[in-house]
Amino acid sequence: MTETTTFHDHHGQPAIQIQSPDGAQATVLLHGAHVVSWVPAGGTEQLYLSPQADYSAGKAIRGGIPVIFPQFEQKGPDRSLPRHGFVRNRAWQLESQRQGTGHAQATLQLSDSDETRALWPHGFELELTVSVSGAQLELELYVRNSGSTVWPFSAALHTYLAVSELNRVRLHGLEGHSYIDNLLNSEALEDHPEKSFSGEFDRIYEKASSLLLTEGKRRVQIQSDNLPDAVVWNPGPDKCAALSDMPADGWQHMLCVEAARILQPKTLSPGEEWTGRQCLTFSVA
Template identity: 60%
Template sequence: MSEAKLDMIEVQGQAAVRVQSPDGAQATVLLHGAQVISWIPARGEEQLYLSPQTVIAPGQAVRGGVPVVFPQFNQRGPDTSLPRHGLLRTRAWTVESSRQEKDHAQVTLVFDDNAETRALWPHSFTVELTVSVSNTRLDLELYVQNPSDSAWDFTAALHTYLAVSDVTQVRLLGLEGCPFEDTVLDERHIEDHPEKRFYGEFDRIYSGVKDLLLRDGPRRLNITQAGWPDAVIWNPGPHKCAALADMPDADWQCMLCVEAAAVFEPITLGPEEEWSGRQSLVLLTD
């Protein structure tokens, strides 16, 4: 084991780290929000969507990649007065460690509570994101610890934006039989489609999701999660996309969010307790 090859770079003037495995797989992670904005498998192409109109700047959310949502998912969580999707995606993290082995490389970024976060949410916490790349695989692990002497609740997500060729042509397999809440229609059902298709605005929270397969023409992407009880599938559709200042009007066709999440039931951490959840993306090759 050795220290991973890390290239400190800038993206739109903001610090970022690029981690690369010996086989050439690489990921780029902003220190701003610990947000992964690029994943390129070995001998492959970009797998994540990043809006060409997004602005990467302190205090601003970045549209695309993998935003880290904590401790509040939208208006679901411990405190609806918190910023939408929480405290961490618009603040600077620090690189804690990195390592490289013969078949993969990884980097861990960390954020500890500070005076700014405690003014909004009066709790002590440590959150780490570990990003690992290897061949055709990307692993993202979110770790949360409560170092205080009192319990608190949180909701969270890895808000993964996947690049797709045309969202109306892709198929997502693995949701059949999973209960879901449709937040567009304000309805709850059980998914009865073996292959999910997307034609417009789509915003559903599923429970019991473990293993998904995205089919996009010849491309096949396996998406698994562990520790996360829920999954959010989202696309703004043409009308909502046109209202987003940080996304081209037609780019709803170029992306699909498949998010590992804890939304329906907040997670409770007692003093000195910890939790972790992992999302793994594997580009399948013949």
């Protein structure tokens, strides 16, 4: 494998362009190890990134794939932490960038600092490895307890998928899975073989690690490993209009399908490690 390091400017943030020999590419910011673009070989952009996203230091970027750790909303193990944790708006470091004969990848790192310990008094090491090859985007989140205390965490890869029109989208693979509906504050079992969407939607599905999003002839297969929950979210027209970093019609052009560990947080003892993965595969029927 060959190794190269090239940084680009993305709205004032240093970015890494990952491109495999077959043309598949992704763009990752050092800010939050945030994937802001994925274009499969011979394909078009598959991620939604808000044209009004705020790239200021310390801000969370709307769209792409933010990394959520060690808390997910109010459902993680520590409700005193900021919403969705604190790693999505920290400066990560590039550990390595490589290109092989059939794929390309980059690994970014983040570890605890005085700033993070002021929020969460624990030692940790994180790595996010982003790989592209042909029609696939693979993300691997590695977590290690580098401190002296036991701690639990939640994690998610908060994937914003781009869609042409939300009402044309169908999401398959949820039938038979229990879910929490955050809008109704209720729990139920999904009985639809495919889900359609027309507005605000906010559910956490349990043990849903193999899903398929379709829109016309477009297909995006969503597979996860060790991230057993699936968060399906769309702000709908009213909440979207209230978001300063989204256009009013942005809700019609995205659907979050997130690989997550929320309902059963993971606990790591000093020296223990954990890895979760998500793989997205694009195809045309």
